[in-house]
Amino acid sequence: MLKIAVPNKGMLSEPAWNLLKEAGYKLRSNPRQLVVDDEANGIQLFYLRPLDIAVYVGSGMIDIGITGRDMLLNSQTEAVEQMSLGFGESTFCFAAPRDSDIVQIEQLEGKRIATSFDKIVADFLAEHHLNAKVVHLDGAVESSVQLGVADAIADVVSTGTTLRNAGLRIFGEPIVTSEAIVIRAPHVDEDDRDLVVFQRRLRGVMTAHSYVLMDYDIPLEHVEEAVAITPGFESPTVSPLHDSQWAAVRAMIPKDKMNTLMDQLYEVGARAIIITAIQASRM
Ligand SMILES: Nc1ncnc2c1ncn2[C@@H]1O[C@H](COP(=O)(O)OP(=O)(O)OP(=O)(O)O)[C@@H](O)[C@H]1O
Numbered sequence: 592m593l594k595i596a597v598p599n600k601g602m603l604s605e606p607a608w609n610l611l612k613e614a615g616y617k618l619r620s621n622p623r624q625l626v627v628d629d630e631a632n633g634i635q636l637f638y639l640r641p642l643d644i645a646v647y648v649g650s651g652m653i654d655i656g657i658t659g660r661d662m663l664l665n666s667q668t669e670a671v672e673q674m675s676l677g678f679g680e681s682t683f684c685f686a687a688p689r690d691s692d693i694v695q696i697e698q699l700e701g702k703r704i705a706t707s708f709d710k711i712v713a714d715f716l717a718e719h720h721l722n723a724k725v726v727h728l729d730g731a732v733e734s735s736v737q738l739g740v741a742d743a744i745a746d747v748v749s750t751g752t753t754l755r756n757a758g759l760r761i762f763g764e765p766i767v768t769s770e771a772i773v774i775r776a777p778h779v780d781e782d783d784r785d786l787v788v789f790q791r792r793l794r795g796v797m798t799a800h801s802y803v804l805m806d807y808d809i810p811l812e813h814v815e816e817a818v819a820i821t822p823g824f825e826s827p828t829v830s831p832l833h834d835s836q837w838a839a840v841r842a843m844i845p846k847d848k849m850n851t852l853m854d855q856l857y858e859v860g861a862r863a864i865i866i867t868a869i870q871a872s873r874m
């Protein structure tokens with residue numbers, strides 16, 4: 592049975608659970624359950640702390656995990672990034688008080704930096720030949736400067752609201768650009784059949800969310816122009832209509848482009864353009 596780790600709490604947990612559920616996997620039935628045996632799908636689902644997932648996967652005790660790229664990079668393990676999941680997007684940045692004189696990374700020399708991600712910060716400092724003291728905190732890192740234990744912080748930023756509320760501002764470039772990812776253990780080959788099936792299922796859900804099915808009728812003489820606008824994945828379906836001067840076309844298109852594409856198709860003569868949501872897919 593393939594062992595898969597999923598966050599039991601935190602920002603990535605709910606989107607990860609929803610993704611697995613839509614991909615047909617069995618979730619836990621109560622919040623105190625730690626492991627789910629999903630025999631029908633040949634997997635065991637382990638609910639673990641987000642920070643620990645890369646540790647289990649890196650050690651090889653768990654085959655696959657869902658975590659954040661920042662957490663993988665911080666974990667000092669052998670786990671390998673396999674696939675991006677397109678949610679949990681964040682950056683990992685340095686920040687200092689708005690009125691502080693720290694405005695560039697060179698000024699971190701000799702300073703105290705509070706963070707929950709010690710390894711990422713230590714690696715960054717070493718790479719930039721800076722000596723600074725890393726102060727480890729488990730969370731709410733934004734409060735550390737005000738409370739006098741650090742001069743600057745390095746933390747996860749999404750909307751920036753938490754930073755602003757703490758009177759901090761970002762300086763320097765983001766150290767890491769993160770999102771939710773699938774990681775695999777070192778012993779799991781990237782072509783491993785179980786991993787490939789798992790990924791295909793997740794991709795199927797992601798595609799069903801980001802693509803829609805488009806149908807339209809088009810005069811025969813404009814089929815080529817229209818098909819160039821909606822090339823689909825492999826190739827669009829073109830079917831004859833009862834009126835032999837017209838054809839019907841069906842193609843998958845990116846959801847965020849559907850209105851632009853409908854306008855373009857209308858311009859080249861398409862009519863009865865309709866969009867249908869995709870319930871599930873395997874690409
Ligand atoms: N506000 C956010 N928006 C998007 N992603 C975030 C946000 N906060 C954290 N993340 C990402 O979620 C992942 C897990 O972090 P999270 O803060 O949820 O875990 P945690 O700190 O262990 O849990 P908790 O904060 O509940 O103790 C990380 O990869 C991080 O980049």
Ligand SMILES: O=P(O)(O)OC[C@H]1O[C@H](OP(=O)(O)OP(=O)(O)O)[C@H](O)[C@@H]1O
Binds near residue numbers: 730731750751752753
């Ligand atoms: O830029 P924002 O949208 O404000 O989000 C960023 C905040 O979200 C996370 O905090 P979390 O709620 O996980 O608390 P924690 O610091 O205790 O981990 C992160 O550590 C930041 O503090």
Ligand SMILES: [Mg+2]
Binds near residue numbers: 601730
């Ligand atoms: Mg957190």
